[in-house]
Amino acid sequence: MLREPVTIDPKRVEEIVAREEAEFRRRTPRSLEIHERAKATLPLGVSSSFQAVPPYPLFISHAEGSQIWDYDGNTYTDFHLAFGSLLVGHAHPLLVEALRDQLGKGNLYSLPCPDTVFLAEELVRRFAPLEQVRFCNSGTEATMDALRLARAHTGRDKIVKIEGSYHGHHDTVLMSTKPAVEAAGPADRPNTVPASKGIPADARQNTVIAPYNDPEALERILSEHKGEVAAVIMEAILMNVGIMLPDEGYLKNVREITRRHDVLLIFDEVKTGVTVAPGGVTELYPVEPDLICLAKSIGGGMPIGAFGGRRDIMSHINHSEVLHLGTFNGNPMSMRAGIVTLTQVLTSETHAHANGLSKQLASAYVGIIEEFDMPMHVAQVGAKGCAMFRHQRARN
Numbered sequence: 001m002l003r004e005p006v007t008i009d010p011k012r013v014e015e016i017v018a019r020e021e022a023e024f025r026r027r028t029p030r031s032l033e034i035h036e037r038a039k040a041t042l043p044l045g046v047s048s049s050f051q052a053v054p055p056y057p058l059f060i061s062h063a064e065g066s067q068i069w070d071y072d073g074n075t076y077t078d079f080h081l082a083f084g085s086l087l088v089g090h091a092h093p094l095l096v097e098a099l100r101d102q103l104g105k106g107n108l109y110s111l112p113c114p115d116t117v118f119l120a121e122e123l124v125r126r127f128a129p130l131e132q133v134r135f136c137n138s139g140t141e142a143t144m145d146a147l148r149l150a151r152a153h154t155g156r157d158k159i160v161k162i163e164g165s166y167h168g169h170h171d172t173v174l175m176s177t178k179p180a181v182e183a184a185g186p187a188d189r190p191n192t193v194p195a196s197k198g199i200p201a202d203a204r205q206n207t208v209i210a211p212y213n214d215p216e217a218l219e220r221i222l223s224e225h226k227g228e229v230a231a232v233i234m235e236a237i238l239m240n241v242g243i244m245l246p247d248e249g250y251l252k253n254v255r256e257i258t259r260r261h262d263v264l265l266i267f268d269e270v271k272t273g274v275t276v277a278p279g280g281v282t283e284l285y286p287v288e289p290d291l292i293c294l295a296k297s298i299g300g301g302m303p304i305g306a307f308g309g310r311r312d313i314m315s316h317i318n319h320s321e322v323l324h325l326g327t328f329n330g331n332p333m334s335m336r337a338g339i340v341t342l343t344q345v346l347t348s349e350t351h352a353h354a355n356g357l358s359k360q361l362a363s364a365y366v367g368i369i370e371e372f373d374m375p376m377h378v379a380q381v382g383a384k385g386c387a388m389f390r391h392q393r394a395r396n
């Protein structure tokens with residue numbers, strides 16, 4: 001049956017939002033109460049400002065599988081899954097058992113344990129660019145450490161970052177993550193816009209912003225900063241702005257341009273690693289970056305990060321060149337969680353199953369969008385997918 005094409009009526013959107021907010025407030029009085037209390041001791045009442053969403057955040061009591069319960073006892077199907085950190089779902093029985101066992105054997109040694117080696121070997125097996133790897137505790141640490149290493153390897157200070165990408169909250173990369181349109185500058189020559197106060201002016205000078213899917217702009221930027229740039233860091237599939245896929249040949253072009261300018265290429269696979277394919281983006285696109293950064297889903301929900309790549313670059317991590325340190329690095333809980341996640345839970349069958357579900361969901365969304373002629377489109381890759389409020393795919 002043909003229907004009238006849908007046009008978005010802002011007034012109707014406002015009405016629906018108001019109706020849903022009233023219902024949200026009716027169902028979640030205890031979240032409101034604890035949030036009011038939280039604001040006395042925690043800025044915005046939370047521990048990461050990402051969690052402070054209006055009108056107030058849901059406070060969670062527990063979660064299992066795909067289900068999550070709030071403090072008022074409401075149940076939800078969790079499509080958020082900790083910003084994509086839980087491809088394994090919540091409280092997977094194999095992880096619960098393994099982590100209980102590890103807890104009984106001590107949760108922190110700050111000395112190496114064999115699981116660190118086994119997990120490093122599994123990552124090297126999965127991710128083509130990895131010859132060596134080091135563990136840390138978050139995606140932020142992974143990109144921070146990878147960039148320090150790139151600077152040490154090249155002897156240069158500047159880095160190039162893609163507009164709209166997110167690589168964590170350290171100074172170098174907390175720039176132009178979602179800049180205000182008035183501040184963003186021209187599309188092919190974006191400004192470097194700090195996303196937070198408190199970032200030193202020097203940091204801003206050392207981060208040059210390039211547009212996504214624009215190899216000509218990257219070529220020009222690297223020529224203008226000849227001999228100054230240590231690395232280009234990018235989410236090969238840009239996931240900080242919905243899901244933005246690379247144009248055909250774009251990543252290959254980026255690789256050729258960075259090689260020609262003798263600049264390292266770092267793929268931030270914090271979101272894509274193990275979710276878009278068992279071996280991340282480099283399994284989907286035949287492009288070999290020099291370093292990659294991992295975190296989120298590789299640890300099954302435990303705090304973890306990792307960075308690694310070419311052996312000759314990683315070999316700068318020694319007692320006289322690059323320091324890479326951390327009390328919690330390679331801690332036995334996260335290492336155990338990583339091994340169980342990658343070798344027992346995320347088997348080839350599980351990856352295939354998750355990808356199948358993702359495809360099914362995406363095609364159902366496409367069906368609805370087409371049926372109602374909605375100004376939306378769907379992007380899906382591996383276990384990741386989202387519906388975006390734009391008719392056509394955005395490119396940058």
Ligand SMILES: Cc1ncc(COP(=O)(O)O)c(C=O)c1O
Pocket residue numbers: 083137138139140141143166167168169235268269270271295296
């Ligand atoms: C691509 C990417 N890199 C780095 C990070 C930072 O990771 P973390 O929040 O673990 O510090 C994120 C977090 O969302 C991310 O999406």
